[in-house]
Amino acid sequence: MDYYENYLKKFEGKTFFILGDEAVAYGALFARCNFFGGYPITPASEVAELIARLLPNVNGYYVQFEDEIASIGAVIGAAWAGGKAMTATSGPGFSLMQENIGYAVMTETPCVIVDVQRSGPSTGQATKPAQGDVMQARWGTHGDHEIIALAPSSVQECFDLMIDCFNLSEIYRTPVILLTDGEIGHLREKMVMPKLKDVKIVKRPKAKDNKSVFGGQLIPPMMEFGRGGFIHVTGSTHKTSGMRDVESQEVHEELITRIYKKIETNREKIVRIEKKHMKNAKVAVVSYGASARPSLGAVERARRNKKKVGFFRFITIWPFARKQITELGKQVDTILVPEMNLGQISREIERFVDCEVISVPKIGGIVHSIDEIYAKIKEVV
Amino acid sequence: MIEIDEELCKGCGICTDFCPMKVLETSDKINKKGYYPPKAVKEDECLGCRLCELLCPEFAIFIINE
Amino acid sequence: MKYLREEIFPTKFCSGCGCGTVLNCYAHAIDELGLNPENIVSVTGIGCSSWIPSPYLKCDTLHTTHGRPLAFATGVKIMKPDMDVVVIAGDGDIAGIGGNHLIHSARRNLDISVFLVNNYIYGMTGGQVSPTTPMGHPTTTTPYKNIEHPMKIAELVAAAGASYVARWTTYNVFPLMESMQNAFKKKGFSFIEILSPCPVAHGRKIGMREGQDYLNMFKEKAIKIEKVKNLSEKELEDRIVIGKFVDRERTEFTESLRKLNQERIGK
Numbered sequence: 001m002d003y004y005e006n007y008l009k010k011f012e013g014k015t016f017f018i019l020g021d022e023a024v025a026y027g028a029l030f031a032r033c034n035f036f037g038g039y040p041i042t043p044a045s046e047v048a049e050l051i052a053r054l055l056p057n058v059n060g061y062y063v064q065f066e067d068e069i070a071s072i073g074a075v076i077g078a079a080w081a082g083g084k085a086m087t088a089t090s091g092p093g094f095s096l097m098q099e100n101i102g103y104a105v106m107t108e109t110p111c112v113i114v115d116v117q118r119s120g121p122s123t124g125q126a127t128k129p130a131q132g133d134v135m136q137a138r139w140g141t142h143g144d145h146e147i148i149a150l151a152p153s154s155v156q157e158c159f160d161l162m163i164d165c166f167n168l169s170e171i172y173r174t175p176v177i178l179l180t181d182g183e184i185g186h187l188r189e190k191m192v193m194p195k196l197k198d199v200k201i202v203k204r205p206k207a208k209d210n211k212s213v214f215g216g217q218l219i220p221p222m223m224e225f226g227r228g229g230f231i232h233v234t235g236s237t238h239k240t241s242g243m244r245d246v247e248s249q250e251v252h253e254e255l256i257t258r259i260y261k262k263i264e265t266n267r268e269k270i271v272r273i274e275k276k277h278m279k280n281a282k283v284a285v286v287s288y289g290a291s292a293r294p295s296l297g298a299v300e301r302a303r304r305n306k307k308k309v310g311f312f313r314f315i316t317i318w319p320f321a322r323k324q325i326t327e328l329g330k331q332v333d334t335i336l337v338p339e340m341n342l343g344q345i346s347r348e349i350e351r352f353v354d355c356e357v358i359s360v361p362k363i364g365g366i367v368h369s370i371d372e373i374y375a376k377i378k379e380v381v
Numbered sequence: 382m383i384e385i386d387e388e389l390c391k392g393c394g395i396c397t398d399f400c401p402m403k404v405l406e407t408s409d410k411i412n413k414k415g416y417y418p419p420k421a422v423k424e425d426e427c428l429g430c431r432l433c434e435l436l437c438p439e440f441a442i443f444i445i446n447e
Numbered sequence: 448m449k450y451l452r453e454e455i456f457p458t459k460f461c462s463g464c465g466c467g468t469v470l471n472c473y474a475h476a477i478d479e480l481g482l483n484p485e486n487i488v489s490v491t492g493i494g495c496s497s498w499i500p501s502p503y504l505k506c507d508t509l510h511t512t513h514g515r516p517l518a519f520a521t522g523v524k525i526m527k528p529d530m531d532v533v534v535i536a537g538d539g540d541i542a543g544i545g546g547n548h549l550i551h552s553a554r555r556n557l558d559i560s561v562f563l564v565n566n567y568i569y570g571m572t573g574g575q576v577s578p579t580t581p582m583g584h585p586t587t588t589t590p591y592k593n594i595e596h597p598m599k600i601a602e603l604v605a606a607a608g609a610s611y612v613a614r615w616t617t618y619n620v621f622p623l624m625e626s627m628q629n630a631f632k633k634k635g636f637s638f639i640e641i642l643s644p645c646p647v648a649h650g651r652k653i654g655m656r657e658g659q660d661y662l663n664m665f666k667e668k669a670i671k672i673e674k675v676k677n678l679s680e681k682e683l684e685d686r687i688v689i690g691k692f693v694d695r696e697r698t699e700f701t702e703s704l705r706k707l708n709q710e711r712i713g714k
Contacts, residue, residue, distance in 0.1 A: 003712060035526060056711040061525050061704055066551040070518035073511065073548075077490070077522025080509060081530075085522065103512050225507040225523060226530050228485040230452075232502050234510035243455075243502055244510070391462040398659045416462070435475060435620035438467020438658075439457055440448060 003058040020158040020184040021046035027162025034060035035085035037074035043182040044116035047088035068093035072100040082224040088114035102141030103235040110169035114178040116185040128365020129182030131340040146263035149177040149318040153292040156191040167202040183290035215240030272315040281310030284332045288314040298373035329353025382445045383421045389441040392416030396433040450474045463658025465617040465643030476627035490520040492540035496564035514545025517552045532559040538579040553607035555700040560630040560637045566645035574648035601640040605693045610635025612693040616642040616665035
């Protein structure tokens, strides 16, 4: 019996007025998540609280662990045992998870990590939102790797992108990060649950034998435990059979390059952006997540005042929308980048454009106001 | 019967030292890795207790009880 | 032996190391129980003892990050409750860096078997002091002597709530093998602390350069738990208490999880 079908029937097609964090939990359920390992942390606890209530109804498992390190560890273990697994945390917990996120990258384990960003470094302002983990999501774990991170900017998107996160993790056999923030997580607004038949779920490709679970093709299919494959999963450098090889330069280069390339070469398939009011624009406001909302508001006010300003939003943060940003840089003279940090994405944009890039930072747990961004627009137009 | 896989042996000497009947002794033959494996010198006195088989860190000794 | 990945033998363990003996007892225990290796997952961390099943034992193996095998094993066991999940790791791994996971896995009474190979030292990194290094022993990072008290791991796990706890040495191969079989059969968290020689990284600093030196020490210092009742802490200071510490029935975690789900789905 499909417990999910049975249980989710009562939600499908309905309109809810809920928190972003809650939409994340519902999204996970619609994506057929069946394992959640977590640890309480503001402002991500609501994800755990709701999913702890939901999962038993679909025969899934919720476990609260002793810390975030154990949470992500169990998530990876569950994935190798055939589970669709996730965890949710915020800055400090995300920092603790970094080593095992690297393990998931190295062992090519599909799983989803939700980071509801809060003000940092360290404990910072625990209840206040921020977007300071953009670079931690990219480079937090040691060593060369590519990562996928998506950033929602509405409650509806928390739900929709959660399903995309699970699907991307299965397609590319990699950990995927939902990089949301405390503002969106604690924002309550309208969202509509889709019809079950309209939700696309990517099934995990299964390997026929144990010879090439870790190579042989760009994205090798997986083999779960208990299938007689005697598979060997290790975070050490390994051959295509999974056997450790910590001496050979060639084996390491082949493995790490392949893991890097499976995302790098599929960049255009993964990257998603939103553009509005770009016609004849000479200034673009580029943003993402919570700060994209006042950004759009400011752009629309500028348009009403006949200013040639456009809006560009990253839905996919990583891999970076290089091509789209380069094209944007050719169209406009100035790019304004409002974000709730001291310029993490702004600096990344600078690498790909020749036009002027102006960072519009805001820290301290408050989202930019439309006035603030509009004032910046007026300065440059 | 005592079966010794000489090439697996790392010459730690645990089997020869702890055999209750002193059945095993270090041989003067050297294996490929440069270790001196044991040899059975008093096989008829072997009790078949399998202490050497279980103590061996290298799976180099097996006792086959008839 | 059919339970080993024979093509990669001999092992990479140093001569006289106890890891091979533990692997030997483990393989024999599986053999005597007649277990299907396809139904076993060995989960390990980082360190010499983590190499015991990874890669030498022919079963599914998950070689994880330092200190975290119990966390990974929890995820595996929850999703695959019918598989035998076995964690093999060292003192530095699951009593040192991963000590908290040990306490909490025992508290949950997760149905897995844990074989902790205690060799008194961080061996793979070259002999630094570990949480179990005896007081007074010099190591590479306690060049004068270790001034800290060693940890009593078996006692700790017993207090944390495990169903089955024992301590043996690699000299006691027969009781160890039997104990491993009991651990497999026992429902709940089964824990065996195995004292094991490290003549290379630990022994060389204290004049114990051969595996035999350790086995003789184990033979001499070991005292059965049944005999320690009337002995004071002082009298036991330099002894190794071996035997079965705990064997009890306690609600098991994955079973409780399943029951909870049945209650919800039944509605």
